[in-house]
Amino acid sequence: MSKTVLITGASGLVGTALTELLLSQHYQVSHLGRSRTSKKSVKSYIWDINRGFIEEGALETANIVVHLAGAGVADKPWTKSRKQQIMQSRVQSTRLLAEKLRSTENQCETVVAASAIGIYGLDTGDDWVNEVSPAGVGFLADVVKYWEQEIAVIEQLNIKVVTLRIGVVLSENGGALPKIAKPIKMNVGAAIGSGNQYMSWIHMNDLCQIIHAAIGNSDYRGTYNAVAPNPVTNKQFTKTLAQVLSKPLWLPPVPGAVLKLGLGEMAQVVLGGNRVSAQKLISAGFEFEYPELKPALVNLIS
DSSP states (O other): OOOEEEEESTTSHHHHHHHHHHHHTTOEEEEEESSOOOOTTSEEEEEETTTTEEOTTTTTTOSEEEEOOOOOTTSSOOOHHHHHHHHHHHHHHHHHHHHHHHHSOOOOOEEEEEEEGGGGOSEEEEEEEOTTSOOOOSHHHHHHHHHHHHHHHHHTTTOEEEEEEEOEEEETTEEHHHHHHHHHHTTOOOOBTTSOSEEOEEEHHHHHHHHHHHHHOTTOOEEEEESOSOOEEHHHHHHHHHHHHTOOOOSOOBOHHHHHHHHGGGGHHHHOEEEEOOHHHHHTTOOOSOOSHHHHHHHHHO
């Protein structure tokens, strides 16, 4: 009998792609969200994080939970209320999952939880960081620290937990790539800030396959950086994307001060960066379909 995977945040970019992959691999898939999904092949359940409510049946029927829920970090300006939403959507939802898994009769054996490479801080320069590197400082690092503290509670419930620190996810359907590509397509593309800040990216297909491996392989346990093995600088990323799009790059880099004027504190997301190692995943036996940036971009854009 096929196992049931319950996905939170399933309406997002990763959740949508992951649902298709898992259905193709003959898993039963159910969704847990603020509203019901319209997908006929998926059972849908409701939760209300603020009220501490999860609809009956959601956890009781799940063998595996993939926890992807969280407000988009770069979707809206970082007002005080938005920052609170970014924090609470991750911390409170994970806390609620842990509480309900503890108090509900369930058959959950594995939880795969999204985290983020933001834990390493705003800008770690050229130095490689890995899963045992110290946490950084700043808003995003604090969000991820508190988030992972709640994930750790689930480990105490005799459930296998895999925490994935996800990098910049590349997809043709949304997220960072269309935003970066838009000015390049209009012949006004340029690097950002110094251009030397590292972008630790991952192709959507590889990310979904990492989650699939974490679900199906009992050897996966603990924290992994979900990034491609070859991060690039912002300058390199912009240049490679322009080549794939057959567009010129003639403008000087966009000054950081200009971005800060427009984006405020959120500018840190693109002005900083981390050179994140994928060695732990590789050592676990994971084989990337897209370890290099150019083939990844060609696949997504062609």
